[in-house]
Amino acid sequence: MREPDVNAIREYWDAHTLGMQYVKDLSLEPGSAAFFAHIRQWMNPYKFPWIMERIEREAARLRGRHLLEIGCGMGFDSLEFLRRGVRVTATDLTPNAVRLAARHFELEGVRAESVHTENALSLSFPDETFDAVWSNGVLHASGDTRRAVAEARRVLRTGGRAIISHFYRKPSWMYLLSRWGREPIEHGSEDPPVNEFYRDEEILSFFEGFRVEEAVREHHRAIPVSKTGVKAALYTYGFAPLYNLLPERIALTLAYKLSVTAVRV
Numbered sequence: 001m002r003e004p005d006v007n008a009i010r011e012y013w014d015a016h017t018l019g020m021q022y023v024k025d026l027s028l029e030p031g032s033a034a035f036f037a038h039i040r041q042w043m044n045p046y047k048f049p050w051i052m053e054r055i056e057r058e059a060a061r062l063r064g065r066h067l068l069e070i071g072c073g074m075g076f077d078s079l080e081f082l083r084r085g086v087r088v089t090a091t092d093l094t095p096n097a098v099r100l101a102a103r104h105f106e107l108e109g110v111r112a113e114s115v116h117t118e119n120a121l122s123l124s125f126p127d128e129t130f131d132a133v134w135s136n137g138v139l140h141a142s143g144d145t146r147r148a149v150a151e152a153r154r155v156l157r158t159g160g161r162a163i164i165s166h167f168y169r170k171p172s173w174m175y176l177l178s179r180w181g182r183e184p185i186e187h188g189s190e191d192p193p194v195n196e197f198y199r200d201e202e203i204l205s206f207f208e209g210f211r212v213e214e215a216v217r218e219h220h221r222a223i224p225v226s227k228t229g230v231k232a233a234l235y236t237y238g239f240a241p242l243y244n245l246l247p248e249r250i251a252l253t254l255a256y257k258l259s260v261t262a263v264r265v
Protein backbone atom coordinates (compact mmCIF):
# COMPACT_ATOMS: atom_id res chain seq x y z
CA MET A 1 0.00 0.00 0.00
CA ARG A 2 1.23 3.52 -0.86
CA GLU A 3 2.28 5.69 2.08
CA PRO A 4 -0.41 8.31 2.73
CA ASP A 5 0.49 11.91 1.96
CA VAL A 6 0.25 13.15 5.54
CA ASN A 7 1.60 16.56 4.55
CA ALA A 8 -1.28 17.13 2.13
CA ILE A 9 -3.77 15.97 4.79
CA ARG A 10 -2.19 18.25 7.39
CA GLU A 11 -2.13 21.22 5.01
CA TYR A 12 -5.81 20.78 4.14
CA TRP A 13 -7.04 20.45 7.71
CA ASP A 14 -4.80 23.23 8.96
CA ALA A 15 -6.52 25.56 6.51
CA HIS A 16 -10.01 24.08 7.08
CA THR A 17 -10.32 23.30 10.79
CA LEU A 18 -13.73 21.69 11.18
CA GLY A 19 -16.08 24.47 12.21
CA MET A 20 -14.58 27.27 10.10
CA GLN A 21 -17.04 26.47 7.30
CA TYR A 22 -19.92 27.35 9.61
CA VAL A 23 -18.77 30.89 10.32
CA LYS A 24 -21.28 33.29 8.82
CA ASP A 25 -20.07 36.39 10.66
CA LEU A 26 -16.54 36.97 9.43
CA SER A 27 -15.95 39.75 11.93
CA LEU A 28 -15.73 37.17 14.74
CA GLU A 29 -12.21 36.49 15.89
CA PRO A 30 -11.39 32.76 15.66
CA GLY A 31 -10.81 31.50 19.18
CA SER A 32 -13.01 34.09 20.89
CA ALA A 33 -15.94 33.09 23.12
CA ALA A 34 -18.36 34.63 20.60
CA PHE A 35 -16.73 32.61 17.81
CA PHE A 36 -17.22 29.26 19.58
CA ALA A 37 -20.80 30.20 20.54
CA HIS A 38 -21.52 31.13 16.90
CA ILE A 39 -20.58 27.72 15.44
CA ARG A 40 -21.55 25.53 18.39
CA GLN A 41 -24.94 24.40 17.03
CA TRP A 42 -23.24 22.88 13.95
CA MET A 43 -20.59 21.00 15.87
CA ASN A 44 -20.28 17.58 17.39
CA PRO A 45 -21.72 16.80 19.88
CA TYR A 46 -24.54 19.36 19.70
CA LYS A 47 -25.48 18.68 16.09
CA PHE A 48 -25.68 14.92 16.63
CA PRO A 49 -27.54 14.04 19.84
CA TRP A 50 -26.27 10.45 19.73
CA ILE A 51 -22.71 11.75 20.16
CA MET A 52 -23.68 13.64 23.31
CA GLU A 53 -25.39 10.50 24.63
CA ARG A 54 -22.23 8.50 23.90
CA ILE A 55 -20.08 11.06 25.71
CA GLU A 56 -22.38 10.96 28.72
CA ARG A 57 -22.39 7.15 28.82
CA GLU A 58 -18.61 6.85 28.43
CA ALA A 59 -17.78 9.73 30.79
CA ALA A 60 -19.81 8.06 33.53
CA ARG A 61 -17.46 5.03 33.25
CA LEU A 62 -14.29 7.03 32.78
CA ARG A 63 -14.49 9.63 35.53
CA GLY A 64 -10.95 10.22 36.85
CA ARG A 65 -9.46 8.07 34.11
CA HIS A 66 -7.33 9.12 31.16
CA LEU A 67 -8.80 9.49 27.69
CA LEU A 68 -6.93 10.32 24.50
CA GLU A 69 -8.81 12.19 21.81
CA ILE A 70 -7.38 11.70 18.32
CA GLY A 71 -8.32 14.47 15.88
CA CYS A 72 -9.91 16.82 18.40
CA GLY A 73 -10.48 19.71 15.97
CA MET A 74 -11.68 22.67 18.04
CA GLY A 75 -12.12 20.44 21.07
CA PHE A 76 -15.89 20.37 21.50
CA ASP A 77 -15.96 16.64 22.36
CA SER A 78 -12.97 16.78 24.71
CA LEU A 79 -14.54 19.76 26.42
CA GLU A 80 -17.62 17.68 27.29
CA PHE A 81 -15.42 14.90 28.73
CA LEU A 82 -13.44 17.42 30.78
CA ARG A 83 -16.64 18.93 32.14
CA ARG A 84 -17.58 15.45 33.34
CA GLY A 85 -14.37 14.82 35.27
CA VAL A 86 -12.47 12.71 32.72
CA ARG A 87 -8.73 13.39 32.35
CA VAL A 88 -8.16 14.23 28.69
CA THR A 89 -5.19 14.43 26.37
CA ALA A 90 -6.49 16.20 23.26
CA THR A 91 -4.54 15.85 20.03
CA ASP A 92 -4.86 16.71 16.37
CA LEU A 93 -2.65 16.54 13.31
CA THR A 94 -2.75 20.29 12.84
CA PRO A 95 -1.32 23.21 14.83
CA ASN A 96 -4.40 25.38 14.16
CA ALA A 97 -6.80 22.83 15.68
CA VAL A 98 -4.53 22.41 18.70
CA ARG A 99 -4.32 26.17 19.20
CA LEU A 100 -8.09 26.58 18.96
CA ALA A 101 -8.83 23.61 21.23
CA ALA A 102 -6.39 24.89 23.88
CA ARG A 103 -7.99 28.35 23.72
CA HIS A 104 -11.44 26.79 23.91
CA PHE A 105 -10.59 24.88 27.11
CA GLU A 106 -9.05 27.99 28.63
CA LEU A 107 -12.19 30.03 27.90
CA GLU A 108 -14.36 27.30 29.42
CA GLY A 109 -12.17 27.07 32.53
CA VAL A 110 -11.20 23.40 32.10
CA ARG A 111 -7.72 21.93 32.06
CA ALA A 112 -6.58 19.09 29.81
CA GLU A 113 -3.57 16.91 30.65
CA SER A 114 -2.09 18.05 27.37
CA VAL A 115 -3.19 19.56 24.05
CA HIS A 116 -0.73 18.95 21.26
CA THR A 117 -0.19 17.74 17.71
CA GLU A 118 -0.09 14.01 17.01
CA ASN A 119 -0.38 11.90 13.89
CA ALA A 120 -2.92 9.10 14.36
CA LEU A 121 -0.69 6.85 12.24
CA SER A 122 2.32 7.08 14.56
CA LEU A 123 1.33 8.25 18.02
CA SER A 124 4.18 9.37 20.27
CA PHE A 125 2.80 7.67 23.42
CA PRO A 126 4.22 4.46 24.93
CA ASP A 127 2.18 1.26 24.70
CA GLU A 128 -0.75 0.93 27.11
CA THR A 129 -0.94 4.57 28.21
CA PHE A 130 -4.68 5.31 28.13
CA ASP A 131 -7.94 3.99 29.56
CA ALA A 132 -9.85 5.12 26.50
CA VAL A 133 -9.36 6.50 23.02
CA TRP A 134 -12.03 8.74 21.53
CA SER A 135 -12.01 9.72 17.89
CA ASN A 136 -14.91 11.18 16.00
CA GLY A 137 -14.98 11.61 12.24
CA VAL A 138 -11.22 11.30 11.91
CA LEU A 139 -9.68 7.91 11.23
CA HIS A 140 -11.22 7.45 7.75
CA ALA A 141 -9.56 10.79 6.86
CA SER A 142 -6.13 9.88 8.30
CA GLY A 143 -4.72 8.19 5.20
CA ASP A 144 -4.58 4.64 6.62
CA THR A 145 -7.60 3.71 8.70
CA ARG A 146 -6.41 0.21 9.61
CA ARG A 147 -3.10 1.52 10.90
CA ALA A 148 -4.84 4.27 12.86
CA VAL A 149 -7.08 1.73 14.65
CA ALA A 150 -4.01 -0.43 15.39
CA GLU A 151 -2.23 2.62 16.86
CA ALA A 152 -5.27 3.34 19.04
CA ARG A 153 -5.09 -0.26 20.27
CA ARG A 154 -1.36 -0.01 21.00
CA VAL A 155 -1.77 2.98 23.33
CA LEU A 156 -4.75 1.45 25.17
CA ARG A 157 -4.42 -0.61 28.34
CA THR A 158 -5.90 -4.10 28.22
CA GLY A 159 -9.60 -3.56 28.86
CA GLY A 160 -9.32 0.01 27.55
CA ARG A 161 -12.08 1.35 25.35
CA ALA A 162 -11.82 2.57 21.76
CA ILE A 163 -14.82 4.72 21.01
CA ILE A 164 -14.54 5.53 17.34
CA SER A 165 -17.51 7.38 15.93
CA HIS A 166 -18.59 8.25 12.44
CA PHE A 167 -16.66 6.07 10.05
CA TYR A 168 -18.14 6.88 6.63
CA ARG A 169 -20.03 3.89 5.33
CA LYS A 170 -21.17 2.63 1.97
CA PRO A 171 -23.60 2.08 0.48
CA SER A 172 -25.11 5.15 2.09
CA TRP A 173 -27.09 8.16 1.01
CA MET A 174 -24.04 10.39 1.44
CA TYR A 175 -21.85 8.04 -0.58
CA LEU A 176 -24.32 8.23 -3.44
CA LEU A 177 -24.73 12.00 -3.12
CA SER A 178 -21.01 12.61 -3.01
CA ARG A 179 -20.52 10.46 -6.10
CA TRP A 180 -23.33 12.14 -8.05
CA GLY A 181 -22.67 15.61 -6.69
CA ARG A 182 -18.88 15.17 -6.83
CA GLU A 183 -18.47 16.53 -3.29
CA PRO A 184 -19.79 15.71 0.15
CA ILE A 185 -22.47 18.23 0.96
CA GLU A 186 -20.93 18.90 4.39
CA HIS A 187 -17.55 20.35 3.53
CA GLY A 188 -16.63 23.81 2.27
CA SER A 189 -15.64 24.57 -1.29
CA GLU A 190 -12.79 22.06 -1.24
CA ASP A 191 -12.90 18.44 -0.08
CA PRO A 192 -10.32 16.85 2.21
CA PRO A 193 -7.61 14.90 0.33
CA VAL A 194 -8.70 11.67 2.01
CA ASN A 195 -12.20 10.71 3.09
CA GLU A 196 -12.72 6.97 2.70
CA PHE A 197 -16.11 5.28 2.64
CA TYR A 198 -16.13 1.62 3.78
CA ARG A 199 -18.51 -1.30 3.96
CA ASP A 200 -19.49 -2.26 7.51
CA GLU A 201 -17.51 -5.51 7.38
CA GLU A 202 -14.35 -3.68 6.28
CA ILE A 203 -14.71 -1.28 9.21
CA LEU A 204 -15.16 -4.16 11.66
CA SER A 205 -12.11 -5.93 10.20
CA PHE A 206 -9.96 -2.98 11.40
CA PHE A 207 -10.70 -3.93 15.02
CA GLU A 208 -8.23 -6.81 15.29
CA GLY A 209 -7.30 -7.49 18.92
CA PHE A 210 -10.51 -5.89 20.18
CA ARG A 211 -13.85 -7.23 21.36
CA VAL A 212 -16.44 -5.13 19.57
CA GLU A 213 -19.04 -4.07 22.09
CA GLU A 214 -21.23 -2.03 19.78
CA ALA A 215 -21.33 -1.19 16.09
CA VAL A 216 -24.18 1.10 15.29
CA ARG A 217 -25.40 2.75 12.10
CA GLU A 218 -25.99 6.44 12.56
CA HIS A 219 -27.01 9.50 10.60
CA HIS A 220 -29.65 7.63 8.65
CA ARG A 221 -31.69 10.79 8.04
CA ALA A 222 -30.70 13.81 5.98
CA ILE A 223 -30.29 16.66 8.44
CA PRO A 224 -29.88 20.40 7.77
CA VAL A 225 -26.59 21.65 6.34
CA SER A 226 -25.21 25.15 6.82
CA LYS A 227 -23.87 25.33 3.28
CA THR A 228 -25.58 27.53 0.67
CA GLY A 229 -25.60 27.39 -3.13
CA VAL A 230 -27.29 25.32 -5.79
CA LYS A 231 -26.21 21.90 -4.54
CA ALA A 232 -27.15 22.73 -0.97
CA ALA A 233 -30.57 23.97 -2.14
CA LEU A 234 -31.12 20.78 -4.14
CA TYR A 235 -30.22 18.81 -1.04
CA THR A 236 -32.40 20.85 1.33
CA TYR A 237 -35.52 21.23 -0.81
CA GLY A 238 -35.25 18.22 -3.11
CA PHE A 239 -33.33 15.29 -1.74
CA ALA A 240 -33.72 15.62 2.05
CA PRO A 241 -37.54 15.78 2.33
CA LEU A 242 -37.99 12.90 -0.12
CA TYR A 243 -35.27 10.73 1.40
CA ASN A 244 -36.64 11.33 4.88
CA LEU A 245 -39.96 9.77 3.85
CA LEU A 246 -38.24 6.37 3.64
CA PRO A 247 -39.31 3.93 6.33
CA GLU A 248 -36.80 3.61 9.20
CA ARG A 249 -35.74 0.07 8.22
CA ILE A 250 -34.77 1.09 4.69
CA ALA A 251 -33.18 4.38 5.76
CA LEU A 252 -30.98 2.44 8.20
CA THR A 253 -29.54 0.33 5.39
CA LEU A 254 -28.40 3.62 3.81
CA ALA A 255 -27.08 5.20 7.02
CA TYR A 256 -24.16 7.54 6.43
CA LYS A 257 -22.02 6.59 9.43
CA LEU A 258 -20.97 3.59 11.51
CA SER A 259 -19.73 4.07 15.05
CA VAL A 260 -17.82 1.38 16.88
CA THR A 261 -17.12 0.91 20.58
CA ALA A 262 -14.58 -1.82 21.22
CA VAL A 263 -12.58 -3.12 24.17
CA ARG A 264 -8.90 -3.99 23.86
CA VAL A 265 -8.33 -7.66 24.68
Ligand SMILES: C[S@@+](CC[C@H](N)C(=O)[O-])C[C@H]1O[C@@H](n2cnc3c(N)ncnc32)[C@H](O)[C@@H]1O
Binding pocket: 009, 013, 014, 017, 018, 043, 044, 070, 071, 072, 073, 074, 075, 076, 091, 092, 093, 094, 097, 118, 119, 120, 121, 135, 136, 137, 138, 141, 142, 143
Ligand atom coordinates in the same frame (compact mmCIF):
# COMPACT_ATOMS: atom_id res chain seq x y z
C1 LIG B 1 -13.75 16.03 10.24
S1 LIG B 1 -12.57 16.74 11.34
C2 LIG B 1 -13.21 16.22 12.92
C3 LIG B 1 -12.73 17.07 14.05
C4 LIG B 1 -13.36 16.77 15.41
N1 LIG B 1 -13.23 15.38 15.78
C5 LIG B 1 -14.82 17.18 15.44
O1 LIG B 1 -15.68 16.29 15.37
O2 LIG B 1 -15.09 18.39 15.49
C6 LIG B 1 -11.19 15.66 11.09
C7 LIG B 1 -10.00 15.98 11.98
O3 LIG B 1 -9.07 14.91 11.87
C8 LIG B 1 -7.77 15.43 11.91
N2 LIG B 1 -6.87 14.46 11.28
C9 LIG B 1 -6.83 14.08 9.99
N3 LIG B 1 -5.84 13.17 9.80
C10 LIG B 1 -5.26 12.99 11.01
C11 LIG B 1 -4.17 12.21 11.46
N4 LIG B 1 -3.47 11.41 10.61
N5 LIG B 1 -3.83 12.27 12.76
C12 LIG B 1 -4.52 13.05 13.63
N6 LIG B 1 -5.56 13.83 13.26
C13 LIG B 1 -5.92 13.80 11.96
C14 LIG B 1 -7.89 16.74 11.15
O4 LIG B 1 -6.84 17.63 11.43
C15 LIG B 1 -9.26 17.24 11.61
O5 LIG B 1 -9.15 18.08 12.74
